[in-house]
Amino acid sequence: MDSIETVLFTFLISISLILILCLSSYIRFMAKLKNCQEDLDD
Amino acid sequence: MIRKNRLNKIYLIVFFLLSVGLIAFFILRALEKNIDLYLTPSDVKATDFNQLDDFKLGGMVKAGSLKKLGGLEISFIVTDFKSEMLVIYEGVLPNLFKENSGVVATGSLSAEQNQFIATEILAKHDENYMPVKIEVQN
Amino acid sequence: MYKYVAKYFIPSKVYKFCSLTAMPAFIIGMIIFLLSSYFVIYSLPADVEQQEIYRILFIHVPSAILSELIYLFLAVNGFIYLVWRTKISAIFLNSAISIGLVFTAIVLISGSIWGKPTWGTYWVWDARITSTFILLIQYIGLIALRSSFSSKQTTDQILSIVSIIGAVNIPIIKFSVDWWNTLHQNASITTSGSAIDTEMLIGLPLMLGSLLLISFSIFARNIQFEILARTGKTTAMREIING
Structure with missing residues (x-):
């Protein structure tokens, strides 16, 4: 890998980690919301 | 309140x-x-060292002191602008290793205690960042 | 003062604010992130000493700033929670931990990739790297603690105490390069000015801003989750979900 590719690779790893956290937080919240709404409907 | x-x-x-x-x-x-701190040439002169002990030596590579000894072997002088120490090293060098630049070497003192036999060389770069400028001629 | 601040931090209001802002913050944050990444990787000039590889700075430094600021945020919220018993501080504390962990991981990974071509090594137990590694362990510890107790209240108190104690590490990380003879270079940006050329410097606030926005969107979703998880009564829950 040349220097620019290494830099690009570093940015890609970083944003992927952040996006994984985004997704897992979102999924966790949506699951909880669905759960609560079902409880309310009962 | x-x-x-x-x-x-x-x-x-x-x-x-x-x-x-x-x-x-x-x-x-x-x-x-337990952490990898380095000693300056002055620190080394001030302490009584067992030459078998490995330690890290850090400072600036003195301008004009870098010499090729043949093969991959090189020698240079590390300075903290108060004391100096001759370093002998054989192996691969990091890209940023050059004269007038920071260096941290791992190794031990030679038997005569006057030179440092390095087993690893790390380049310590400074905190300055300057853009590459294309020379403008006028 | 307390009652003026408190009225903005009622869970239902915070929940509403978060549900309105999370998505826009994420989208704007991502757009700025992509544009400024392109800008710092392809448009900014190379560095005299390090050539192209110095561009890792633009992800490394903002992540480092965030990893430390988020920890201070945890400690401040822990402090407020212990003194005033405000539930919202405990919610904030719980919601920010995972974001801090990710940024600390990014600092160590990007620093490692940067270290090989410049210093000549991926890893060295120097003062800055060791103290940052301890910060990573602190975040992991907080996440482990979060699921170790059955009562929410006990968990919040323990998390507050631990995050306050751990804040001692933040000045150590900050000043490690000044206190010890260590491989990591000193701070480029100090009160006396910047050692980064002004032409390159613009990349830092751009990247930091985009990462802040994205962090906020994660933070907001975590807050919403925590509020739902802590609301017991059906009437209160209905009020929160239906706005």
């Missing part, structure tokens, strides 16, 4: 934090030996 019992809690936490800070300070003093 902050209520009396809350104020007491704040004092308690601040006192607690100060004691933790103090404890951390002493733990750090004790752990200093």
Whole structure:
């Protein structure tokens, strides 16, 4: 890998980690919301 | 106004934090030996060294002191602008290793204690960042 | 003062604010991130000493700033929670931990990739790297603690105490390069000015801003989750979900 590719690779790893956290937080919240709404409907 | 019992809690936490800070300070003093700190040439001259012990030597590569000894072997002088020490090294060098630039070498003193036989060389770069400028001719 | 601040931090209001802002913050944050990444990787000039590889700075430094700021945020919220017993501080504390962990991981990974071509090594137990590694362990510890107790209240108190104690490490990370003879270079940006050329410097606030926005969107979703998880009564829950 040349220097620019290494830099690009570093940015890609970083944003992927952040996006994984985004997704897992979102999924966790949506699951909880669905759960609560079902409880309310009962 | 902050209520009396809350104020007491704040004092308690601040006192607690100060004691933790103090404890951390002493733990750090004790752990200093376990992290990779380097010694300057002056430090090395000031301490009585067993030449078998490995340690790190850091400073600037003195301008004009870098010499090729044949093959991959090189020698250069590390300076902290007060003391100097000759370093012998054989192996691959990091890209940023050059004269007038920072270096941290791992190794030990030679039997005569006058030169440092390095087994690893790391380049210590500075905090300055300057753009590459295309020379403009006028 | 307390009652003026408190009225903005009622869970239902915070929940509403978060549900309105999370998505826009994420989208704007991502757009700025992509544009400024392109800008710092392809448009900014190379560095005299390090050539192209110095560009890692633009992800490394903002992540480092965030990893430390988020920890201070945890400690401040822990402090407020312990003194005033405000539930919202505990919610904030719980919601920010995972974001801090990710940024600390990014600092160590990007620093490692940067270290090989410049210093000549991926890893060295120097003062800055060791103290940052301890910060990573602190975040992991907080996440482990979060699921170790059955009662929410106990968990919040323990998390507050631990995060306050751990804040001692933040000045150590900050000043490690000044206190010890260590491989990591000193701070480029200090009160006396910047050692990064002004032409390159613009990349830092751009990247930091975009990462802040994205972090906020994660933070907002975590807050919403925590509020739902802590609301017991049906009437209160209905009020929160239906706005």
